[in-house]
Amino acid sequence: MTTPVTSAAERLAPLRGLVDTVLRDFPDLAWVGPSGVLEVPVTVGRVSVLRLELTDQFLHLQSIGLETADGSDASAGATVTASSWYGSYRETFTPGALFDWDRPGGTRVHTEKDANGWVEVRFAKPVALTTVRLRNVANETAARASTLRVTARTRFRSHVLFDGQARHRQLRRTAAGLPLGGADTDLVALRDAVVDCARGAYPKALKRLDGVDPELVKAFRALVNEELLPPRELLWTIHGAHRSFRFWSDEEKVTYVRFASEVVEALRELTPHVCLGFGSVLSVVRDKALIPHDDDLDLIIGFEPHEAATLADGLETVSAFLRERGFDVRGTWSAHRQVGRTARSKHVDVFVGLFEGDAISWYPGTRGGLDRSTMYPTAVAELLGVECRVPARAEVYLERLYGPGWVSPDPNFAHRWDRSSYADLAASATPAGAPTAGT
Incomplete structure (x- = not known):
């Protein structure tokens, strides 16, 4: 049988x-998503202080909504204090923006990563709250709030309204x-x-x-x-x-593509051998849009042997060049760096490749799997109305990188991740980075 x-x-x-x-x-656990909302019922009587707490973590959120039994404005005259303030958030903070529930406008409160971080709302007089609403920040760092604890102080004691760890x-x-x-x-x-x-x-x-x-x-x-x-x-x-492109607004997408193109054009002052790479080329050639299951764009830059002897040399050149021009560059991977307009903005990944004669490649692609005539001189194509540089023979590039199946989206595609084949180029013990693009 x-x-x-x-x-x-x-x-x-x-x-x-x-x-x-x-x-x-x-x-209630879904509030840890970007712009997630947590609704906390209040049944403890008149509240004088509302307190939000996180242990060993940044505490940040967009807005607080306060509902009262009689419909009065509980935020009138309320003061907001915090255990600390990250960056310039204290200077730009206004209570009115934090309590404007119907018009969220980005992160309003942001503490440092305190051992016991907190934000307190102290009311002008005790209020009969019925519901407290919290709106999380609009990016993936929203997950930091998973262990949030919300308490309310009444005349005689403090009450736990919500405890993420207990949940x-x-x-x-x-x-x-x-x-x-x-x-x-x-x-x-x-x-x-x-x-x-x-x-x-x-x-x-x-x-x-x-x-x-x-x-x-x-x-x-x-x-x-x-x-x-x-x-x-x-x-x-x-x-x-x-937070994949599926959930981005049209404005967010266009702004991001423009930024990627701006980084490419800046790097062209170093070398003409720079353009979109990996899944970003799929976006231009196949999808004519950002791939719904992807979440960032990749750039690739190639150096001649006299320009960079190792990937580490190329990465240092790219990092120093972009930092001098005001870009935020971060990461210690041996094949790429993340580049943003600021430390908090969405990044692009910039991968370095080295010419070996006419051959060139970028990890985690196959070593020596590409050549000059396939890649350069770069071509120009539009993505969401933005002119972008792509490999000279983009379809050949995609077939060599992803195989003939590149014409059909495959959210499960994964590169081979053969780090050993790049070991002599890396000049670093740090594991090589990998692009976050699928097909």
Whole structure:
């Protein structure tokens, strides 16, 4: 008798019930997504002080909404203090903007990463609050708020209105009681990854996937992308949970493409061998738009041997050049750097490649898999109405990088990650960086 083969989706069936439980019984945990909203009921009497606390973390949010039993404006005359202020946030802070719930305008409160960070709202007189609403920041750092604790002080005592850590413990207990149909270590790892996703611990969830059956990982990715992550404006790609282009506004997309083109044009003062690379070329050639399941753009720059003997030399040249021109450059990867307009802005990844005769390549592409005539001189093509530089023979570039299947989107595509083939070029012990672009 032949034993039926269980598909990855069938093996993950118990976890579908866990996701349903999270959505039904723990909707408050979704506030850890970009611009997520946490609604906290208040049933403790008249409140004199509202306090938000985080341990060993930056505390930031866009806005606070206050509802009262009699419809009065609780924010009138209220004062806001914090354990600390990050950067210039103290100088630019105005209570009116923080309490303007209907018109969120970016991060209003931002502390340092304090051991015990807090923000307090002290009311002019005790108020009969019925609901406190908190709107998280509009980017992926929203996950920092996962352990938020909200308390209210009345005349006689302090009351805990919401405790993120306590909610996480409740969820873990619920998940631990889930029947998994035997000692399936992969399923246990994925169950814990679902819990981590629910509470915003995405890097930890990604780490749990190490060594798990690749087919199960694909099924897990499909599972969390169906219902759990979209309300948070996040998508799980091969690199974990990110606010993918699917959730960006048209204005955000155009602004970002313009910035990428600006970095390319700046680097052309160094060398003409610079253009969009990896999935960014797919965006131009195939999709005519930013790839919905991607979340950043990649640039590639090539140096002759006399310009850079190693990748480390090329990266140092790029970093120094861009910093002199006011760009923020960060990272210590051995193949790329992240470049933003400021430290807090969205970055692009700039990858360095070295000519070896007529051959050139960028990690994690195949060493020596490209040549001068394929890449240069660069061509110009439009992306969202912005002129962008791409490889001279862009379709040939894409076929050599992704194979003939490049014409069809594949959210599960992954490069080979063969670091050893680049070891003699890296001149660094730091693991080579990898682009976040899929196909």
